[in-house]
Amino acid sequence: MKVRRNLLKILILFILVGSIVNTKTLKSVGDYYFKDKNNAYFDMKKIDEKVDLETFVYLDYFYAKDKNNLYFYGQKVKGVSPNNFNFLTLLSNVPDNIIKSGNDFYLVYENDLNEKIYAKKMDFPIDRDTFESFSMRVYKDKNNFYYYDDTDDVKKGKTLIKFKNEADIKTLKFLKEKNGEKSNKYIKDEKNVYFVDEENLEIKKIENADYKTFQVIEYLYAKDKNNVYYQGKKLNNINPNYFKIVDNEIKYNNEFYKIDENMNLIKIERE
Known part of the structure; x- marks a missing residue:
């Protein structure tokens, strides 16, 4: 169920079906939810449940409620x-x-x-x-x-x-990327740094990482004073002082590279 219509189109169509909807009392509740003096609507469709209009309010993320029910995408969420x-x-x-x-x-x-x-x-x-x-x-x-x-x-x-993890849950927190945004891949507790491997459902400890200097460069890339890491794995023979991410590409010693399956940098030949 995908909501693709914008509010203007919804209002126009409401007007076109004015014999069903009371356009004089119609008002927006929030994010595709509307109500008039008789009914409540989502995405131009009347909500099938008997909605208590006086207590009907929009919550967030396509949820609404009245005193009796919770609604999601205009449907009653049964049992909640x-x-x-x-x-x-x-x-x-x-x-x-x-x-x-x-x-x-x-x-x-x-x-x-x-x-x-x-x-x-x-x-x-x-x-x-x-x-x-x-x-x-x-x-x-x-x-x-x-x-x-x-x-x-x-x-x-x-x-x-x-x-699967060995991290200290109580002290664990996400690191920040170089631009200040929170990383959703690299985390640390009081002793170690970890990579969140969602594909394999693991939090992987980054072995031998320098805890004090470890920092996230961007998304899957990180570094410490000794090494550069991609997806939590150390890249081979890379000086972190010369490693950059420029427009989502790897730049090393002013040349552009890609990473092979063995964690080596392969130079990209440009015309």
Whole structure:
């Protein structure tokens, strides 16, 4: 279910179907949600549930609620209370995300076949007081790391699985890139530096990294006083003082290079 129409088009179409919608009382609630004196709407479509219009409000990230229900993309999220709602993380470009309602956590997702919204309660052992988003697909509580796995069949319910790691969870934090933005790949605790390998579901310790001088250059690239790293792996025979990323390309000693599978730099011949 992808929302592609802009608000102007929605308003024009609302006017065209004015016999159904009361355009005199119509007002925007937020992000494709509207209501008039009779009904509530999402993306020009009447919400099928009996909406309590007096308490109907927009929340965030295509969620809305009234005193009785929580709505996502205009659909009632069954089994989830609208009270104490907290949006945690958007997992992908489709409606897959994690929310908290009351003391419980849910994975909310859309079935690609019938475009219906479902909510799967997280009933595995997590510490509910400290469970939080750590990065785009990584979560943590005081005891473990968890990773969002979207490879399972939707009928089985998508799950979060534990990260393999040896890091000290309590002191772990993400490093910042050279431009000041938070890296979502390189993290450190009080003793070591790690690379978040989402593909293999691991937090990998970077062996022999110089902890005090370790810094993220950009995205997958990092360096310390001795070496340069790509995806957490050391590049061979590289002086970090002459290594740069320029317009997403590797520049070393004023020449441009690419990386081969053995972590060697291969010079790019330019015409």
